[in-house]
Each structure stands twice: as structure tokens, then as C-alpha cells.
Amino acid sequence: xxxxxxxxxxxxxxxxxxxxxxxxxxxxxxxxxxxxxxxxxxxxxxxxxxxxxxxxxxxxxxxxxxxxxxxxxxxxxxxxxxxxxxxxxxxxxxxxxxxxxxxxxxxxxxxxxxxxxxxxxxxxxxxxxxxxxxxxxxxxxxxxxxxxxxxxxxxxxxxxxxxxxxxxxxxxxxxxxxxxxxxxxxxxxxxxxxxxxxxxxxxxxxxxxxxxxxxxxxxxxxxxxxxxxxxxxxxxxxxxxxxxxxxx
Numbered sequence: 614x615x616x617x618x619x620x621x622x623x624x625x626x627x628x629x630x631x632x633x634x635x636x637x638x639x640x641x642x643x644x645x646x647x648x649x650x651x652x653x654x655x656x657x658x659x660x661x662x663x664x665x666x667x668x669x670x671x672x673x674x675x676x677x678x679x680x681x682x683x684x685x686x687x688x689x690x691x692x693x694x695x696x697x698x699x700x701x702x703x704x705x706x707x708x709x710x711x712x713x714x715x716x717x718x719x720x721x722x723x724x725x726x727x728x729x730x731x732x733x734x735x736x737x738x739x740x741x742x743x744x745x746x747x748x749x750x751x752x753x754x755x756x757x758x759x760x761x762x763x764x765x766x767x768x769x770x771x772x773x774x775x776x777x778x779x780x781x782x783x784x785x786x787x788x789x790x791x792x793x794x795x796x797x798x799x800x801x802x803x804x805x806x807x808x809x810x811x812x813x814x815x816x817x818x819x820x821x822x823x824x825x826x827x828x829x830x831x832x833x834x835x836x837x838x839x840x841x842x843x844x845x846x847x848x849x850x851x852x853x854x855x856x857x858x859x860x861x
Contacts, residue, residue, distance in 0.1 A: 614660065615666060617663075618666075618669060624779075626671055628674060632653050632704070635701045653707075654708045661711070661719065670719070671715075673709065673719065674772070675721050676725070677787070678701055679694030679695075681698060683831065685833075689838065698829075709721055719781065721784070722771060722784045723784070724768050725788070738797060739854075746811070747861070751812055753814060754794040754797070755794045755814070755816065755820070756793050756794075756795040756816065757830070758794055759830070759831045760792060761791055761833065762790075764788060764847065771786035771843060774843045784842070785834050785839045788836075788850065789849050790850065791833045795815075800854065
């Protein structure tokens with residue numbers, strides 16, 4: 614690790630590595646020897662300490678899941694993570710706490726439900742909805758959960774500006790609006806010229822009550838401080854979907 618960090622001419626190291634299988638993480642709940650905790654917490658700590666020894670600026674890519682999602686107001690950049698239920702969120706919360714205490718120049722950039730125009734990998738929320746609409750396999754979407762969908766190009770722009778300026782602190786590379794997953798589904802259908810009433814809705818609370826995985830219910834992410842500090846433009850979902858070049 615140290616050799617690789619020292620060898621690169623880069624002055625800033627961005628840690629994108631993470632165990633991101635949220636359902637798989639739940640199977641490791643409470644296991645600090647499991648791969649999820651070791652990658653997300655110990656792995657991030659190892660990179661941060663290597664950056665400290667090499668005099669590099671360290672940027673940790675984090676997530677809105679560091680929050681429990683049980684309050685109505687927005688989560689601010691100054692809020693510490695309070696995830697308790699979701700193990701993936703707990704591991705990313707612990708990573709943030711570790712990095713804030715590390716003897717290194719650091720920034721933490723939290724992402725939230727990123728979506729992109731092109732992808733050969735696992736489909737994100739928007740692309741999965743589009744695929745299901747095209748194939749007539751759309752599943753019910755929660756109307757009582759709140760998320761902050763984020764256009765990936767905007768998130769990358771925020772990361773690039775943090776790296777360029779060597780900014781310190783916590784930043785929210787998130788979209789400008791709060792929507793339910795069902796509202797996202799309706800907007801994607803409309804952008805494709807399809808019948809938005811074909812997007813069925815369901816209740817997250819009913820899903821949890823019936824034994825489903827307890828997703829965070831309210832992830833209203835504020836980007837007010839980030840917007841003031843970095844002045845990076847962001848797209849609302851409708852505007853992003855109107856951009857040319859979508860491949861679904």
C-alpha cells in the first residue's frame with residue numbers, strides 16, 4: 614500500500630474501493646471480521662494512513678447510507694453518520710469516523726443514488742427502471758421513502774473540484790431534489806414517452822413490517838454547504854433525462 618501511494622505522482626488519492634453489496638452486507642451484520650467491514654473500514658484506514666505517511670491528500674467516497682434515515686429534516690454536511698440498522702451503512706459510518714480522526718489531510722464526499730447515461734455494469738436505479746419499463750417487468754416502487762437521486766456526471770464534477778482544490782471537510786455530491794422511488798419511476802416513464810400510470814407503487818413500511826430488509830426511510834441530503842463552497846452545477850432528474858446520449 615505505502616509503495617503504491619508513494620510511487621504515484623498524484624498529490625490526491627481518491628478512495629473509491631468499497632464493499633457495496635448492501636444485501637450481502639446484511640448477511641454479515643455485526644461481523645467486524647467479515648469482508649464488508651474489513652474492506653470498508655480497515656481498507657479505507659490503510660489508504661488514509663499511507664497518504665499521511667506520503668504527504669498526500671486523502672478523499673474518501675462515502676454514502677448517504679451513513680445515516681439511519683429516521684428523521685424528516687435534511688441531513689447536512691456537518692452531520693455525523695448515525696447508521697445503526699443497515700450494516701453497510703454502519704461500516705461506511707465507521708470509516709468516516711476513523712478518517713476524521715486520522716492524521717492526514719482529508720475530505721469525505723458522500724454520494725446518493727447515483728445514475729448515469731451509459732453503463733456496462735450493474736444497472737443503477739434509473740437504468741433498472743427503464744429496463745423494466747421496456748420489458749414490461751416493472752415492480753412496485755416505494756411511495757413512502759425519500760431519496761436524493763444524483764446524476765453521476767455531477768458527482769464526478771464535485772469529486773474533481775475537491776481534488777483540484779485540496780478541499781478539507783465533508784461534501785455532499787448529491788442531486789438538488791428529494792423524490793420517492795415511485796416518483797423517480799414516473800419521471801423515467803414520462804421521459805421514455807411511456808404510460809406513467811404503469812408504474813405501480815408500494816409501501817416501504819409495509820415491506821419492512823412483512824420482514825423485508827429495513828431500508829433507510831428518509832434520506833433527504835442537503836448540498837447547501839457544498840454548493841456554496843464549490844459552486845458546482847447539478848441537474849435535477851428531469852433535466853438530466855433530457856440530455857442527449859442516453860443508451861436505454
